[in-house]
Amino acid sequence: MTLQEHCRIEPLDQAHALHASFYTEPHWLEFEQRAVFGGTWQLAAHSGELQAAGDHVVGDIAGKPIIIVRQADGSLQAFFNVCRHRAGPLATCNGKGARALHCKYHGWTYELDGALRAATEMQDARDFDKSAVRLQGIRVREWQGLVFVALDASAPPFEQVFAGIAGRIAPTELSQMRFAKRDTYKLECNWKVYIDNFLEGYHLPFVHPGLSKVLDYRVYDTELAQWHSLQHSPLRNNDGIYGDGNAWYYFIYPNIMLNITPGRLQTNRILPAGHGHCIVEFDYYYTDDPEVQARVQAEQAFSDEIQAEDISICEHVQQGLASGSYSAGRLNPKRESGVWHFQNLLRAAYARHG
Structure with missing residues (x-):
């Protein structure tokens, strides 16, 4: 067939x-x-792991490394756990209260929102614009104490996937x-x-x-x-x-x-x-x-x-x-x-x- x-x-x-x-x-x-x-929403963490600003969870979704970070305003942001320099990891395990994300390979430092704060010893790199570099984001949603991410923009709307569940179990x-x-x-x-x-x-x-x-x-x-x-x-x-x-x-x-x-x-x-x-x-x-x-x-x-x-x-x-x-x-x-x-x-x- x-x-x-x-x-x-x-x-x-x-x-x-x-x-x-x-x-x-x-x-x-x-x-x-x-x-x-x-191409779908994947369970990646529990809200209890991400209670305070700087708390972060790392994981593997569809064979790709990700990191989820609690922001100072209480929201969540998720990124590929991949430094924009030479693909090093921003974290190799879950952590609490980080003030920034530091690449474990060459020390590049990112704000919790993914913007590049410092690039180690890059002063001689011609036309290098630090402000143009940021971690690649991933969609993330928090629902009923569970945290989900979607790697691909083609994933269906989150509300559509979970429609009716919260009301049914109330x-x-x-x-x-x-x-x-x-x-x-x-x-x-x-x-x-x-x-x-x-x-x-x-x-x-x-x-x-x-x-x-x-x-x-x-x-x-x-x-x-x-x-x-x-x-x-x-x-x-x-x-x-x-x-x-x-x-x-x-x-x-x-x-x-x-x-x-x-x-x-x-x-x-x-x-x-x-x-x-x-x-x-x-x-x-x-x-x-x-x-x-x-x-x-x-x-x-x-x-x-x-x-x-x-x-x-x-x-x-x-x-x-x-x-x-x-x-x-x-x-x-x-x-x-x-x-x-x-x-x-x-x-x-x-x-x-x-």
């Missing part, structure tokens, strides 16, 4: 899964870094939750396998017997928006793990999950680590409510159990995709609409960039 045929959008009740070659052929990763991760305020810990996992599967798995509850009765008792599979539902999807269910029989209320599982295209239960936010960031491996970062945030704090240990142990089950099935699926015996199966319209939605966004990206 041609790329155009692989990228054809089918109605949900006639839809096939994405072809196995997108999960197994190495050349797709370079394209995805550029056009998928580089009165919950994610910004009121404090960071507790990060767990990092490396999986032997393509990054898309892990996301496909997240996006459907079809596997719950077969892979997650414990979670199936907590979520009501009969009313487990998926809702689709333009750039995100939501799976939700009432909570039940959870023996002090989550508390009373609802579970909200948001997926933000292409690789961010917001798992919200009463008093808790768990963010997942899925990063490719080669075409056949991925890294999954779990960050936990909780309110200070004593009832919530009393559940933390049990909730994290339960999350570890679910994650072990997901790792096992995802790695087996990757083996199946690479077996040569599978191409693209039919999707379940009732249970796999989230997979269909995600894969269609990918198809559009693949087709758009050829």
Whole structure:
């Protein structure tokens, strides 16, 4: 089949899964870094890491080094973490209260807003205009205590990507939750396998017997928006793990999950680590409510159990995709609409960039 045929959008009740070659052929990763991760809003930090002027966070987004800096007026600015002299880093780790950004290679100094303040020993450079040099900026947004960046101007408007989420989860305020810990996992599967798995509850009765008792599979539902999807269910029989209320599982295209239960936010960031491996970062945030704090240990142990089950099935699926015996199966319209939605966004990206 041609790329155009692989990228054809089918109605949900006639839809096939994405072809196995997108999960197994190495050349797709370079394209995805550029056009998928580089062309979307990416989770890069938490507001708690950037509380005061000069606080800064460094990171890697779509294979490119970035730095986010809190300004004196309270706003955030983000830049490529690349000196305009000879590409040295402005910082090699997160920091607090910096008054300026100093290149670690040759000492060029930038204001927090990216303007060049001083260029070491450049007095003999003819026609060198210090005022014309500044760090290359990146779009940055702060939302519900989370900080996102977009490398490419073609990324959709932030308000469009996150439309309706804050209102839907109200009165919950994610910004009121404090960071507790990060767990990092490396999986032997393509990054898309892990996301496909997240996006459907079809596997719950077969892979997650414990979670199936907590979520009501009969009313487990998926809702689709333009750039995100939501799976939700009432909570039940959870023996002090989550508390009373609802579970909200948001997926933000292409690789961010917001798992919200009463008093808790768990963010997942899925990063490719080669075409056949991925890294999954779990960050936990909780309110200070004593009832919530009393559940933390049990909730994290339960999350570890679910994650072990997901790792096992995802790695087996990757083996199946690479077996040569599978191409693209039919999707379940009732249970796999989230997979269909995600894969269609990918198809559009693949087709758009050829």
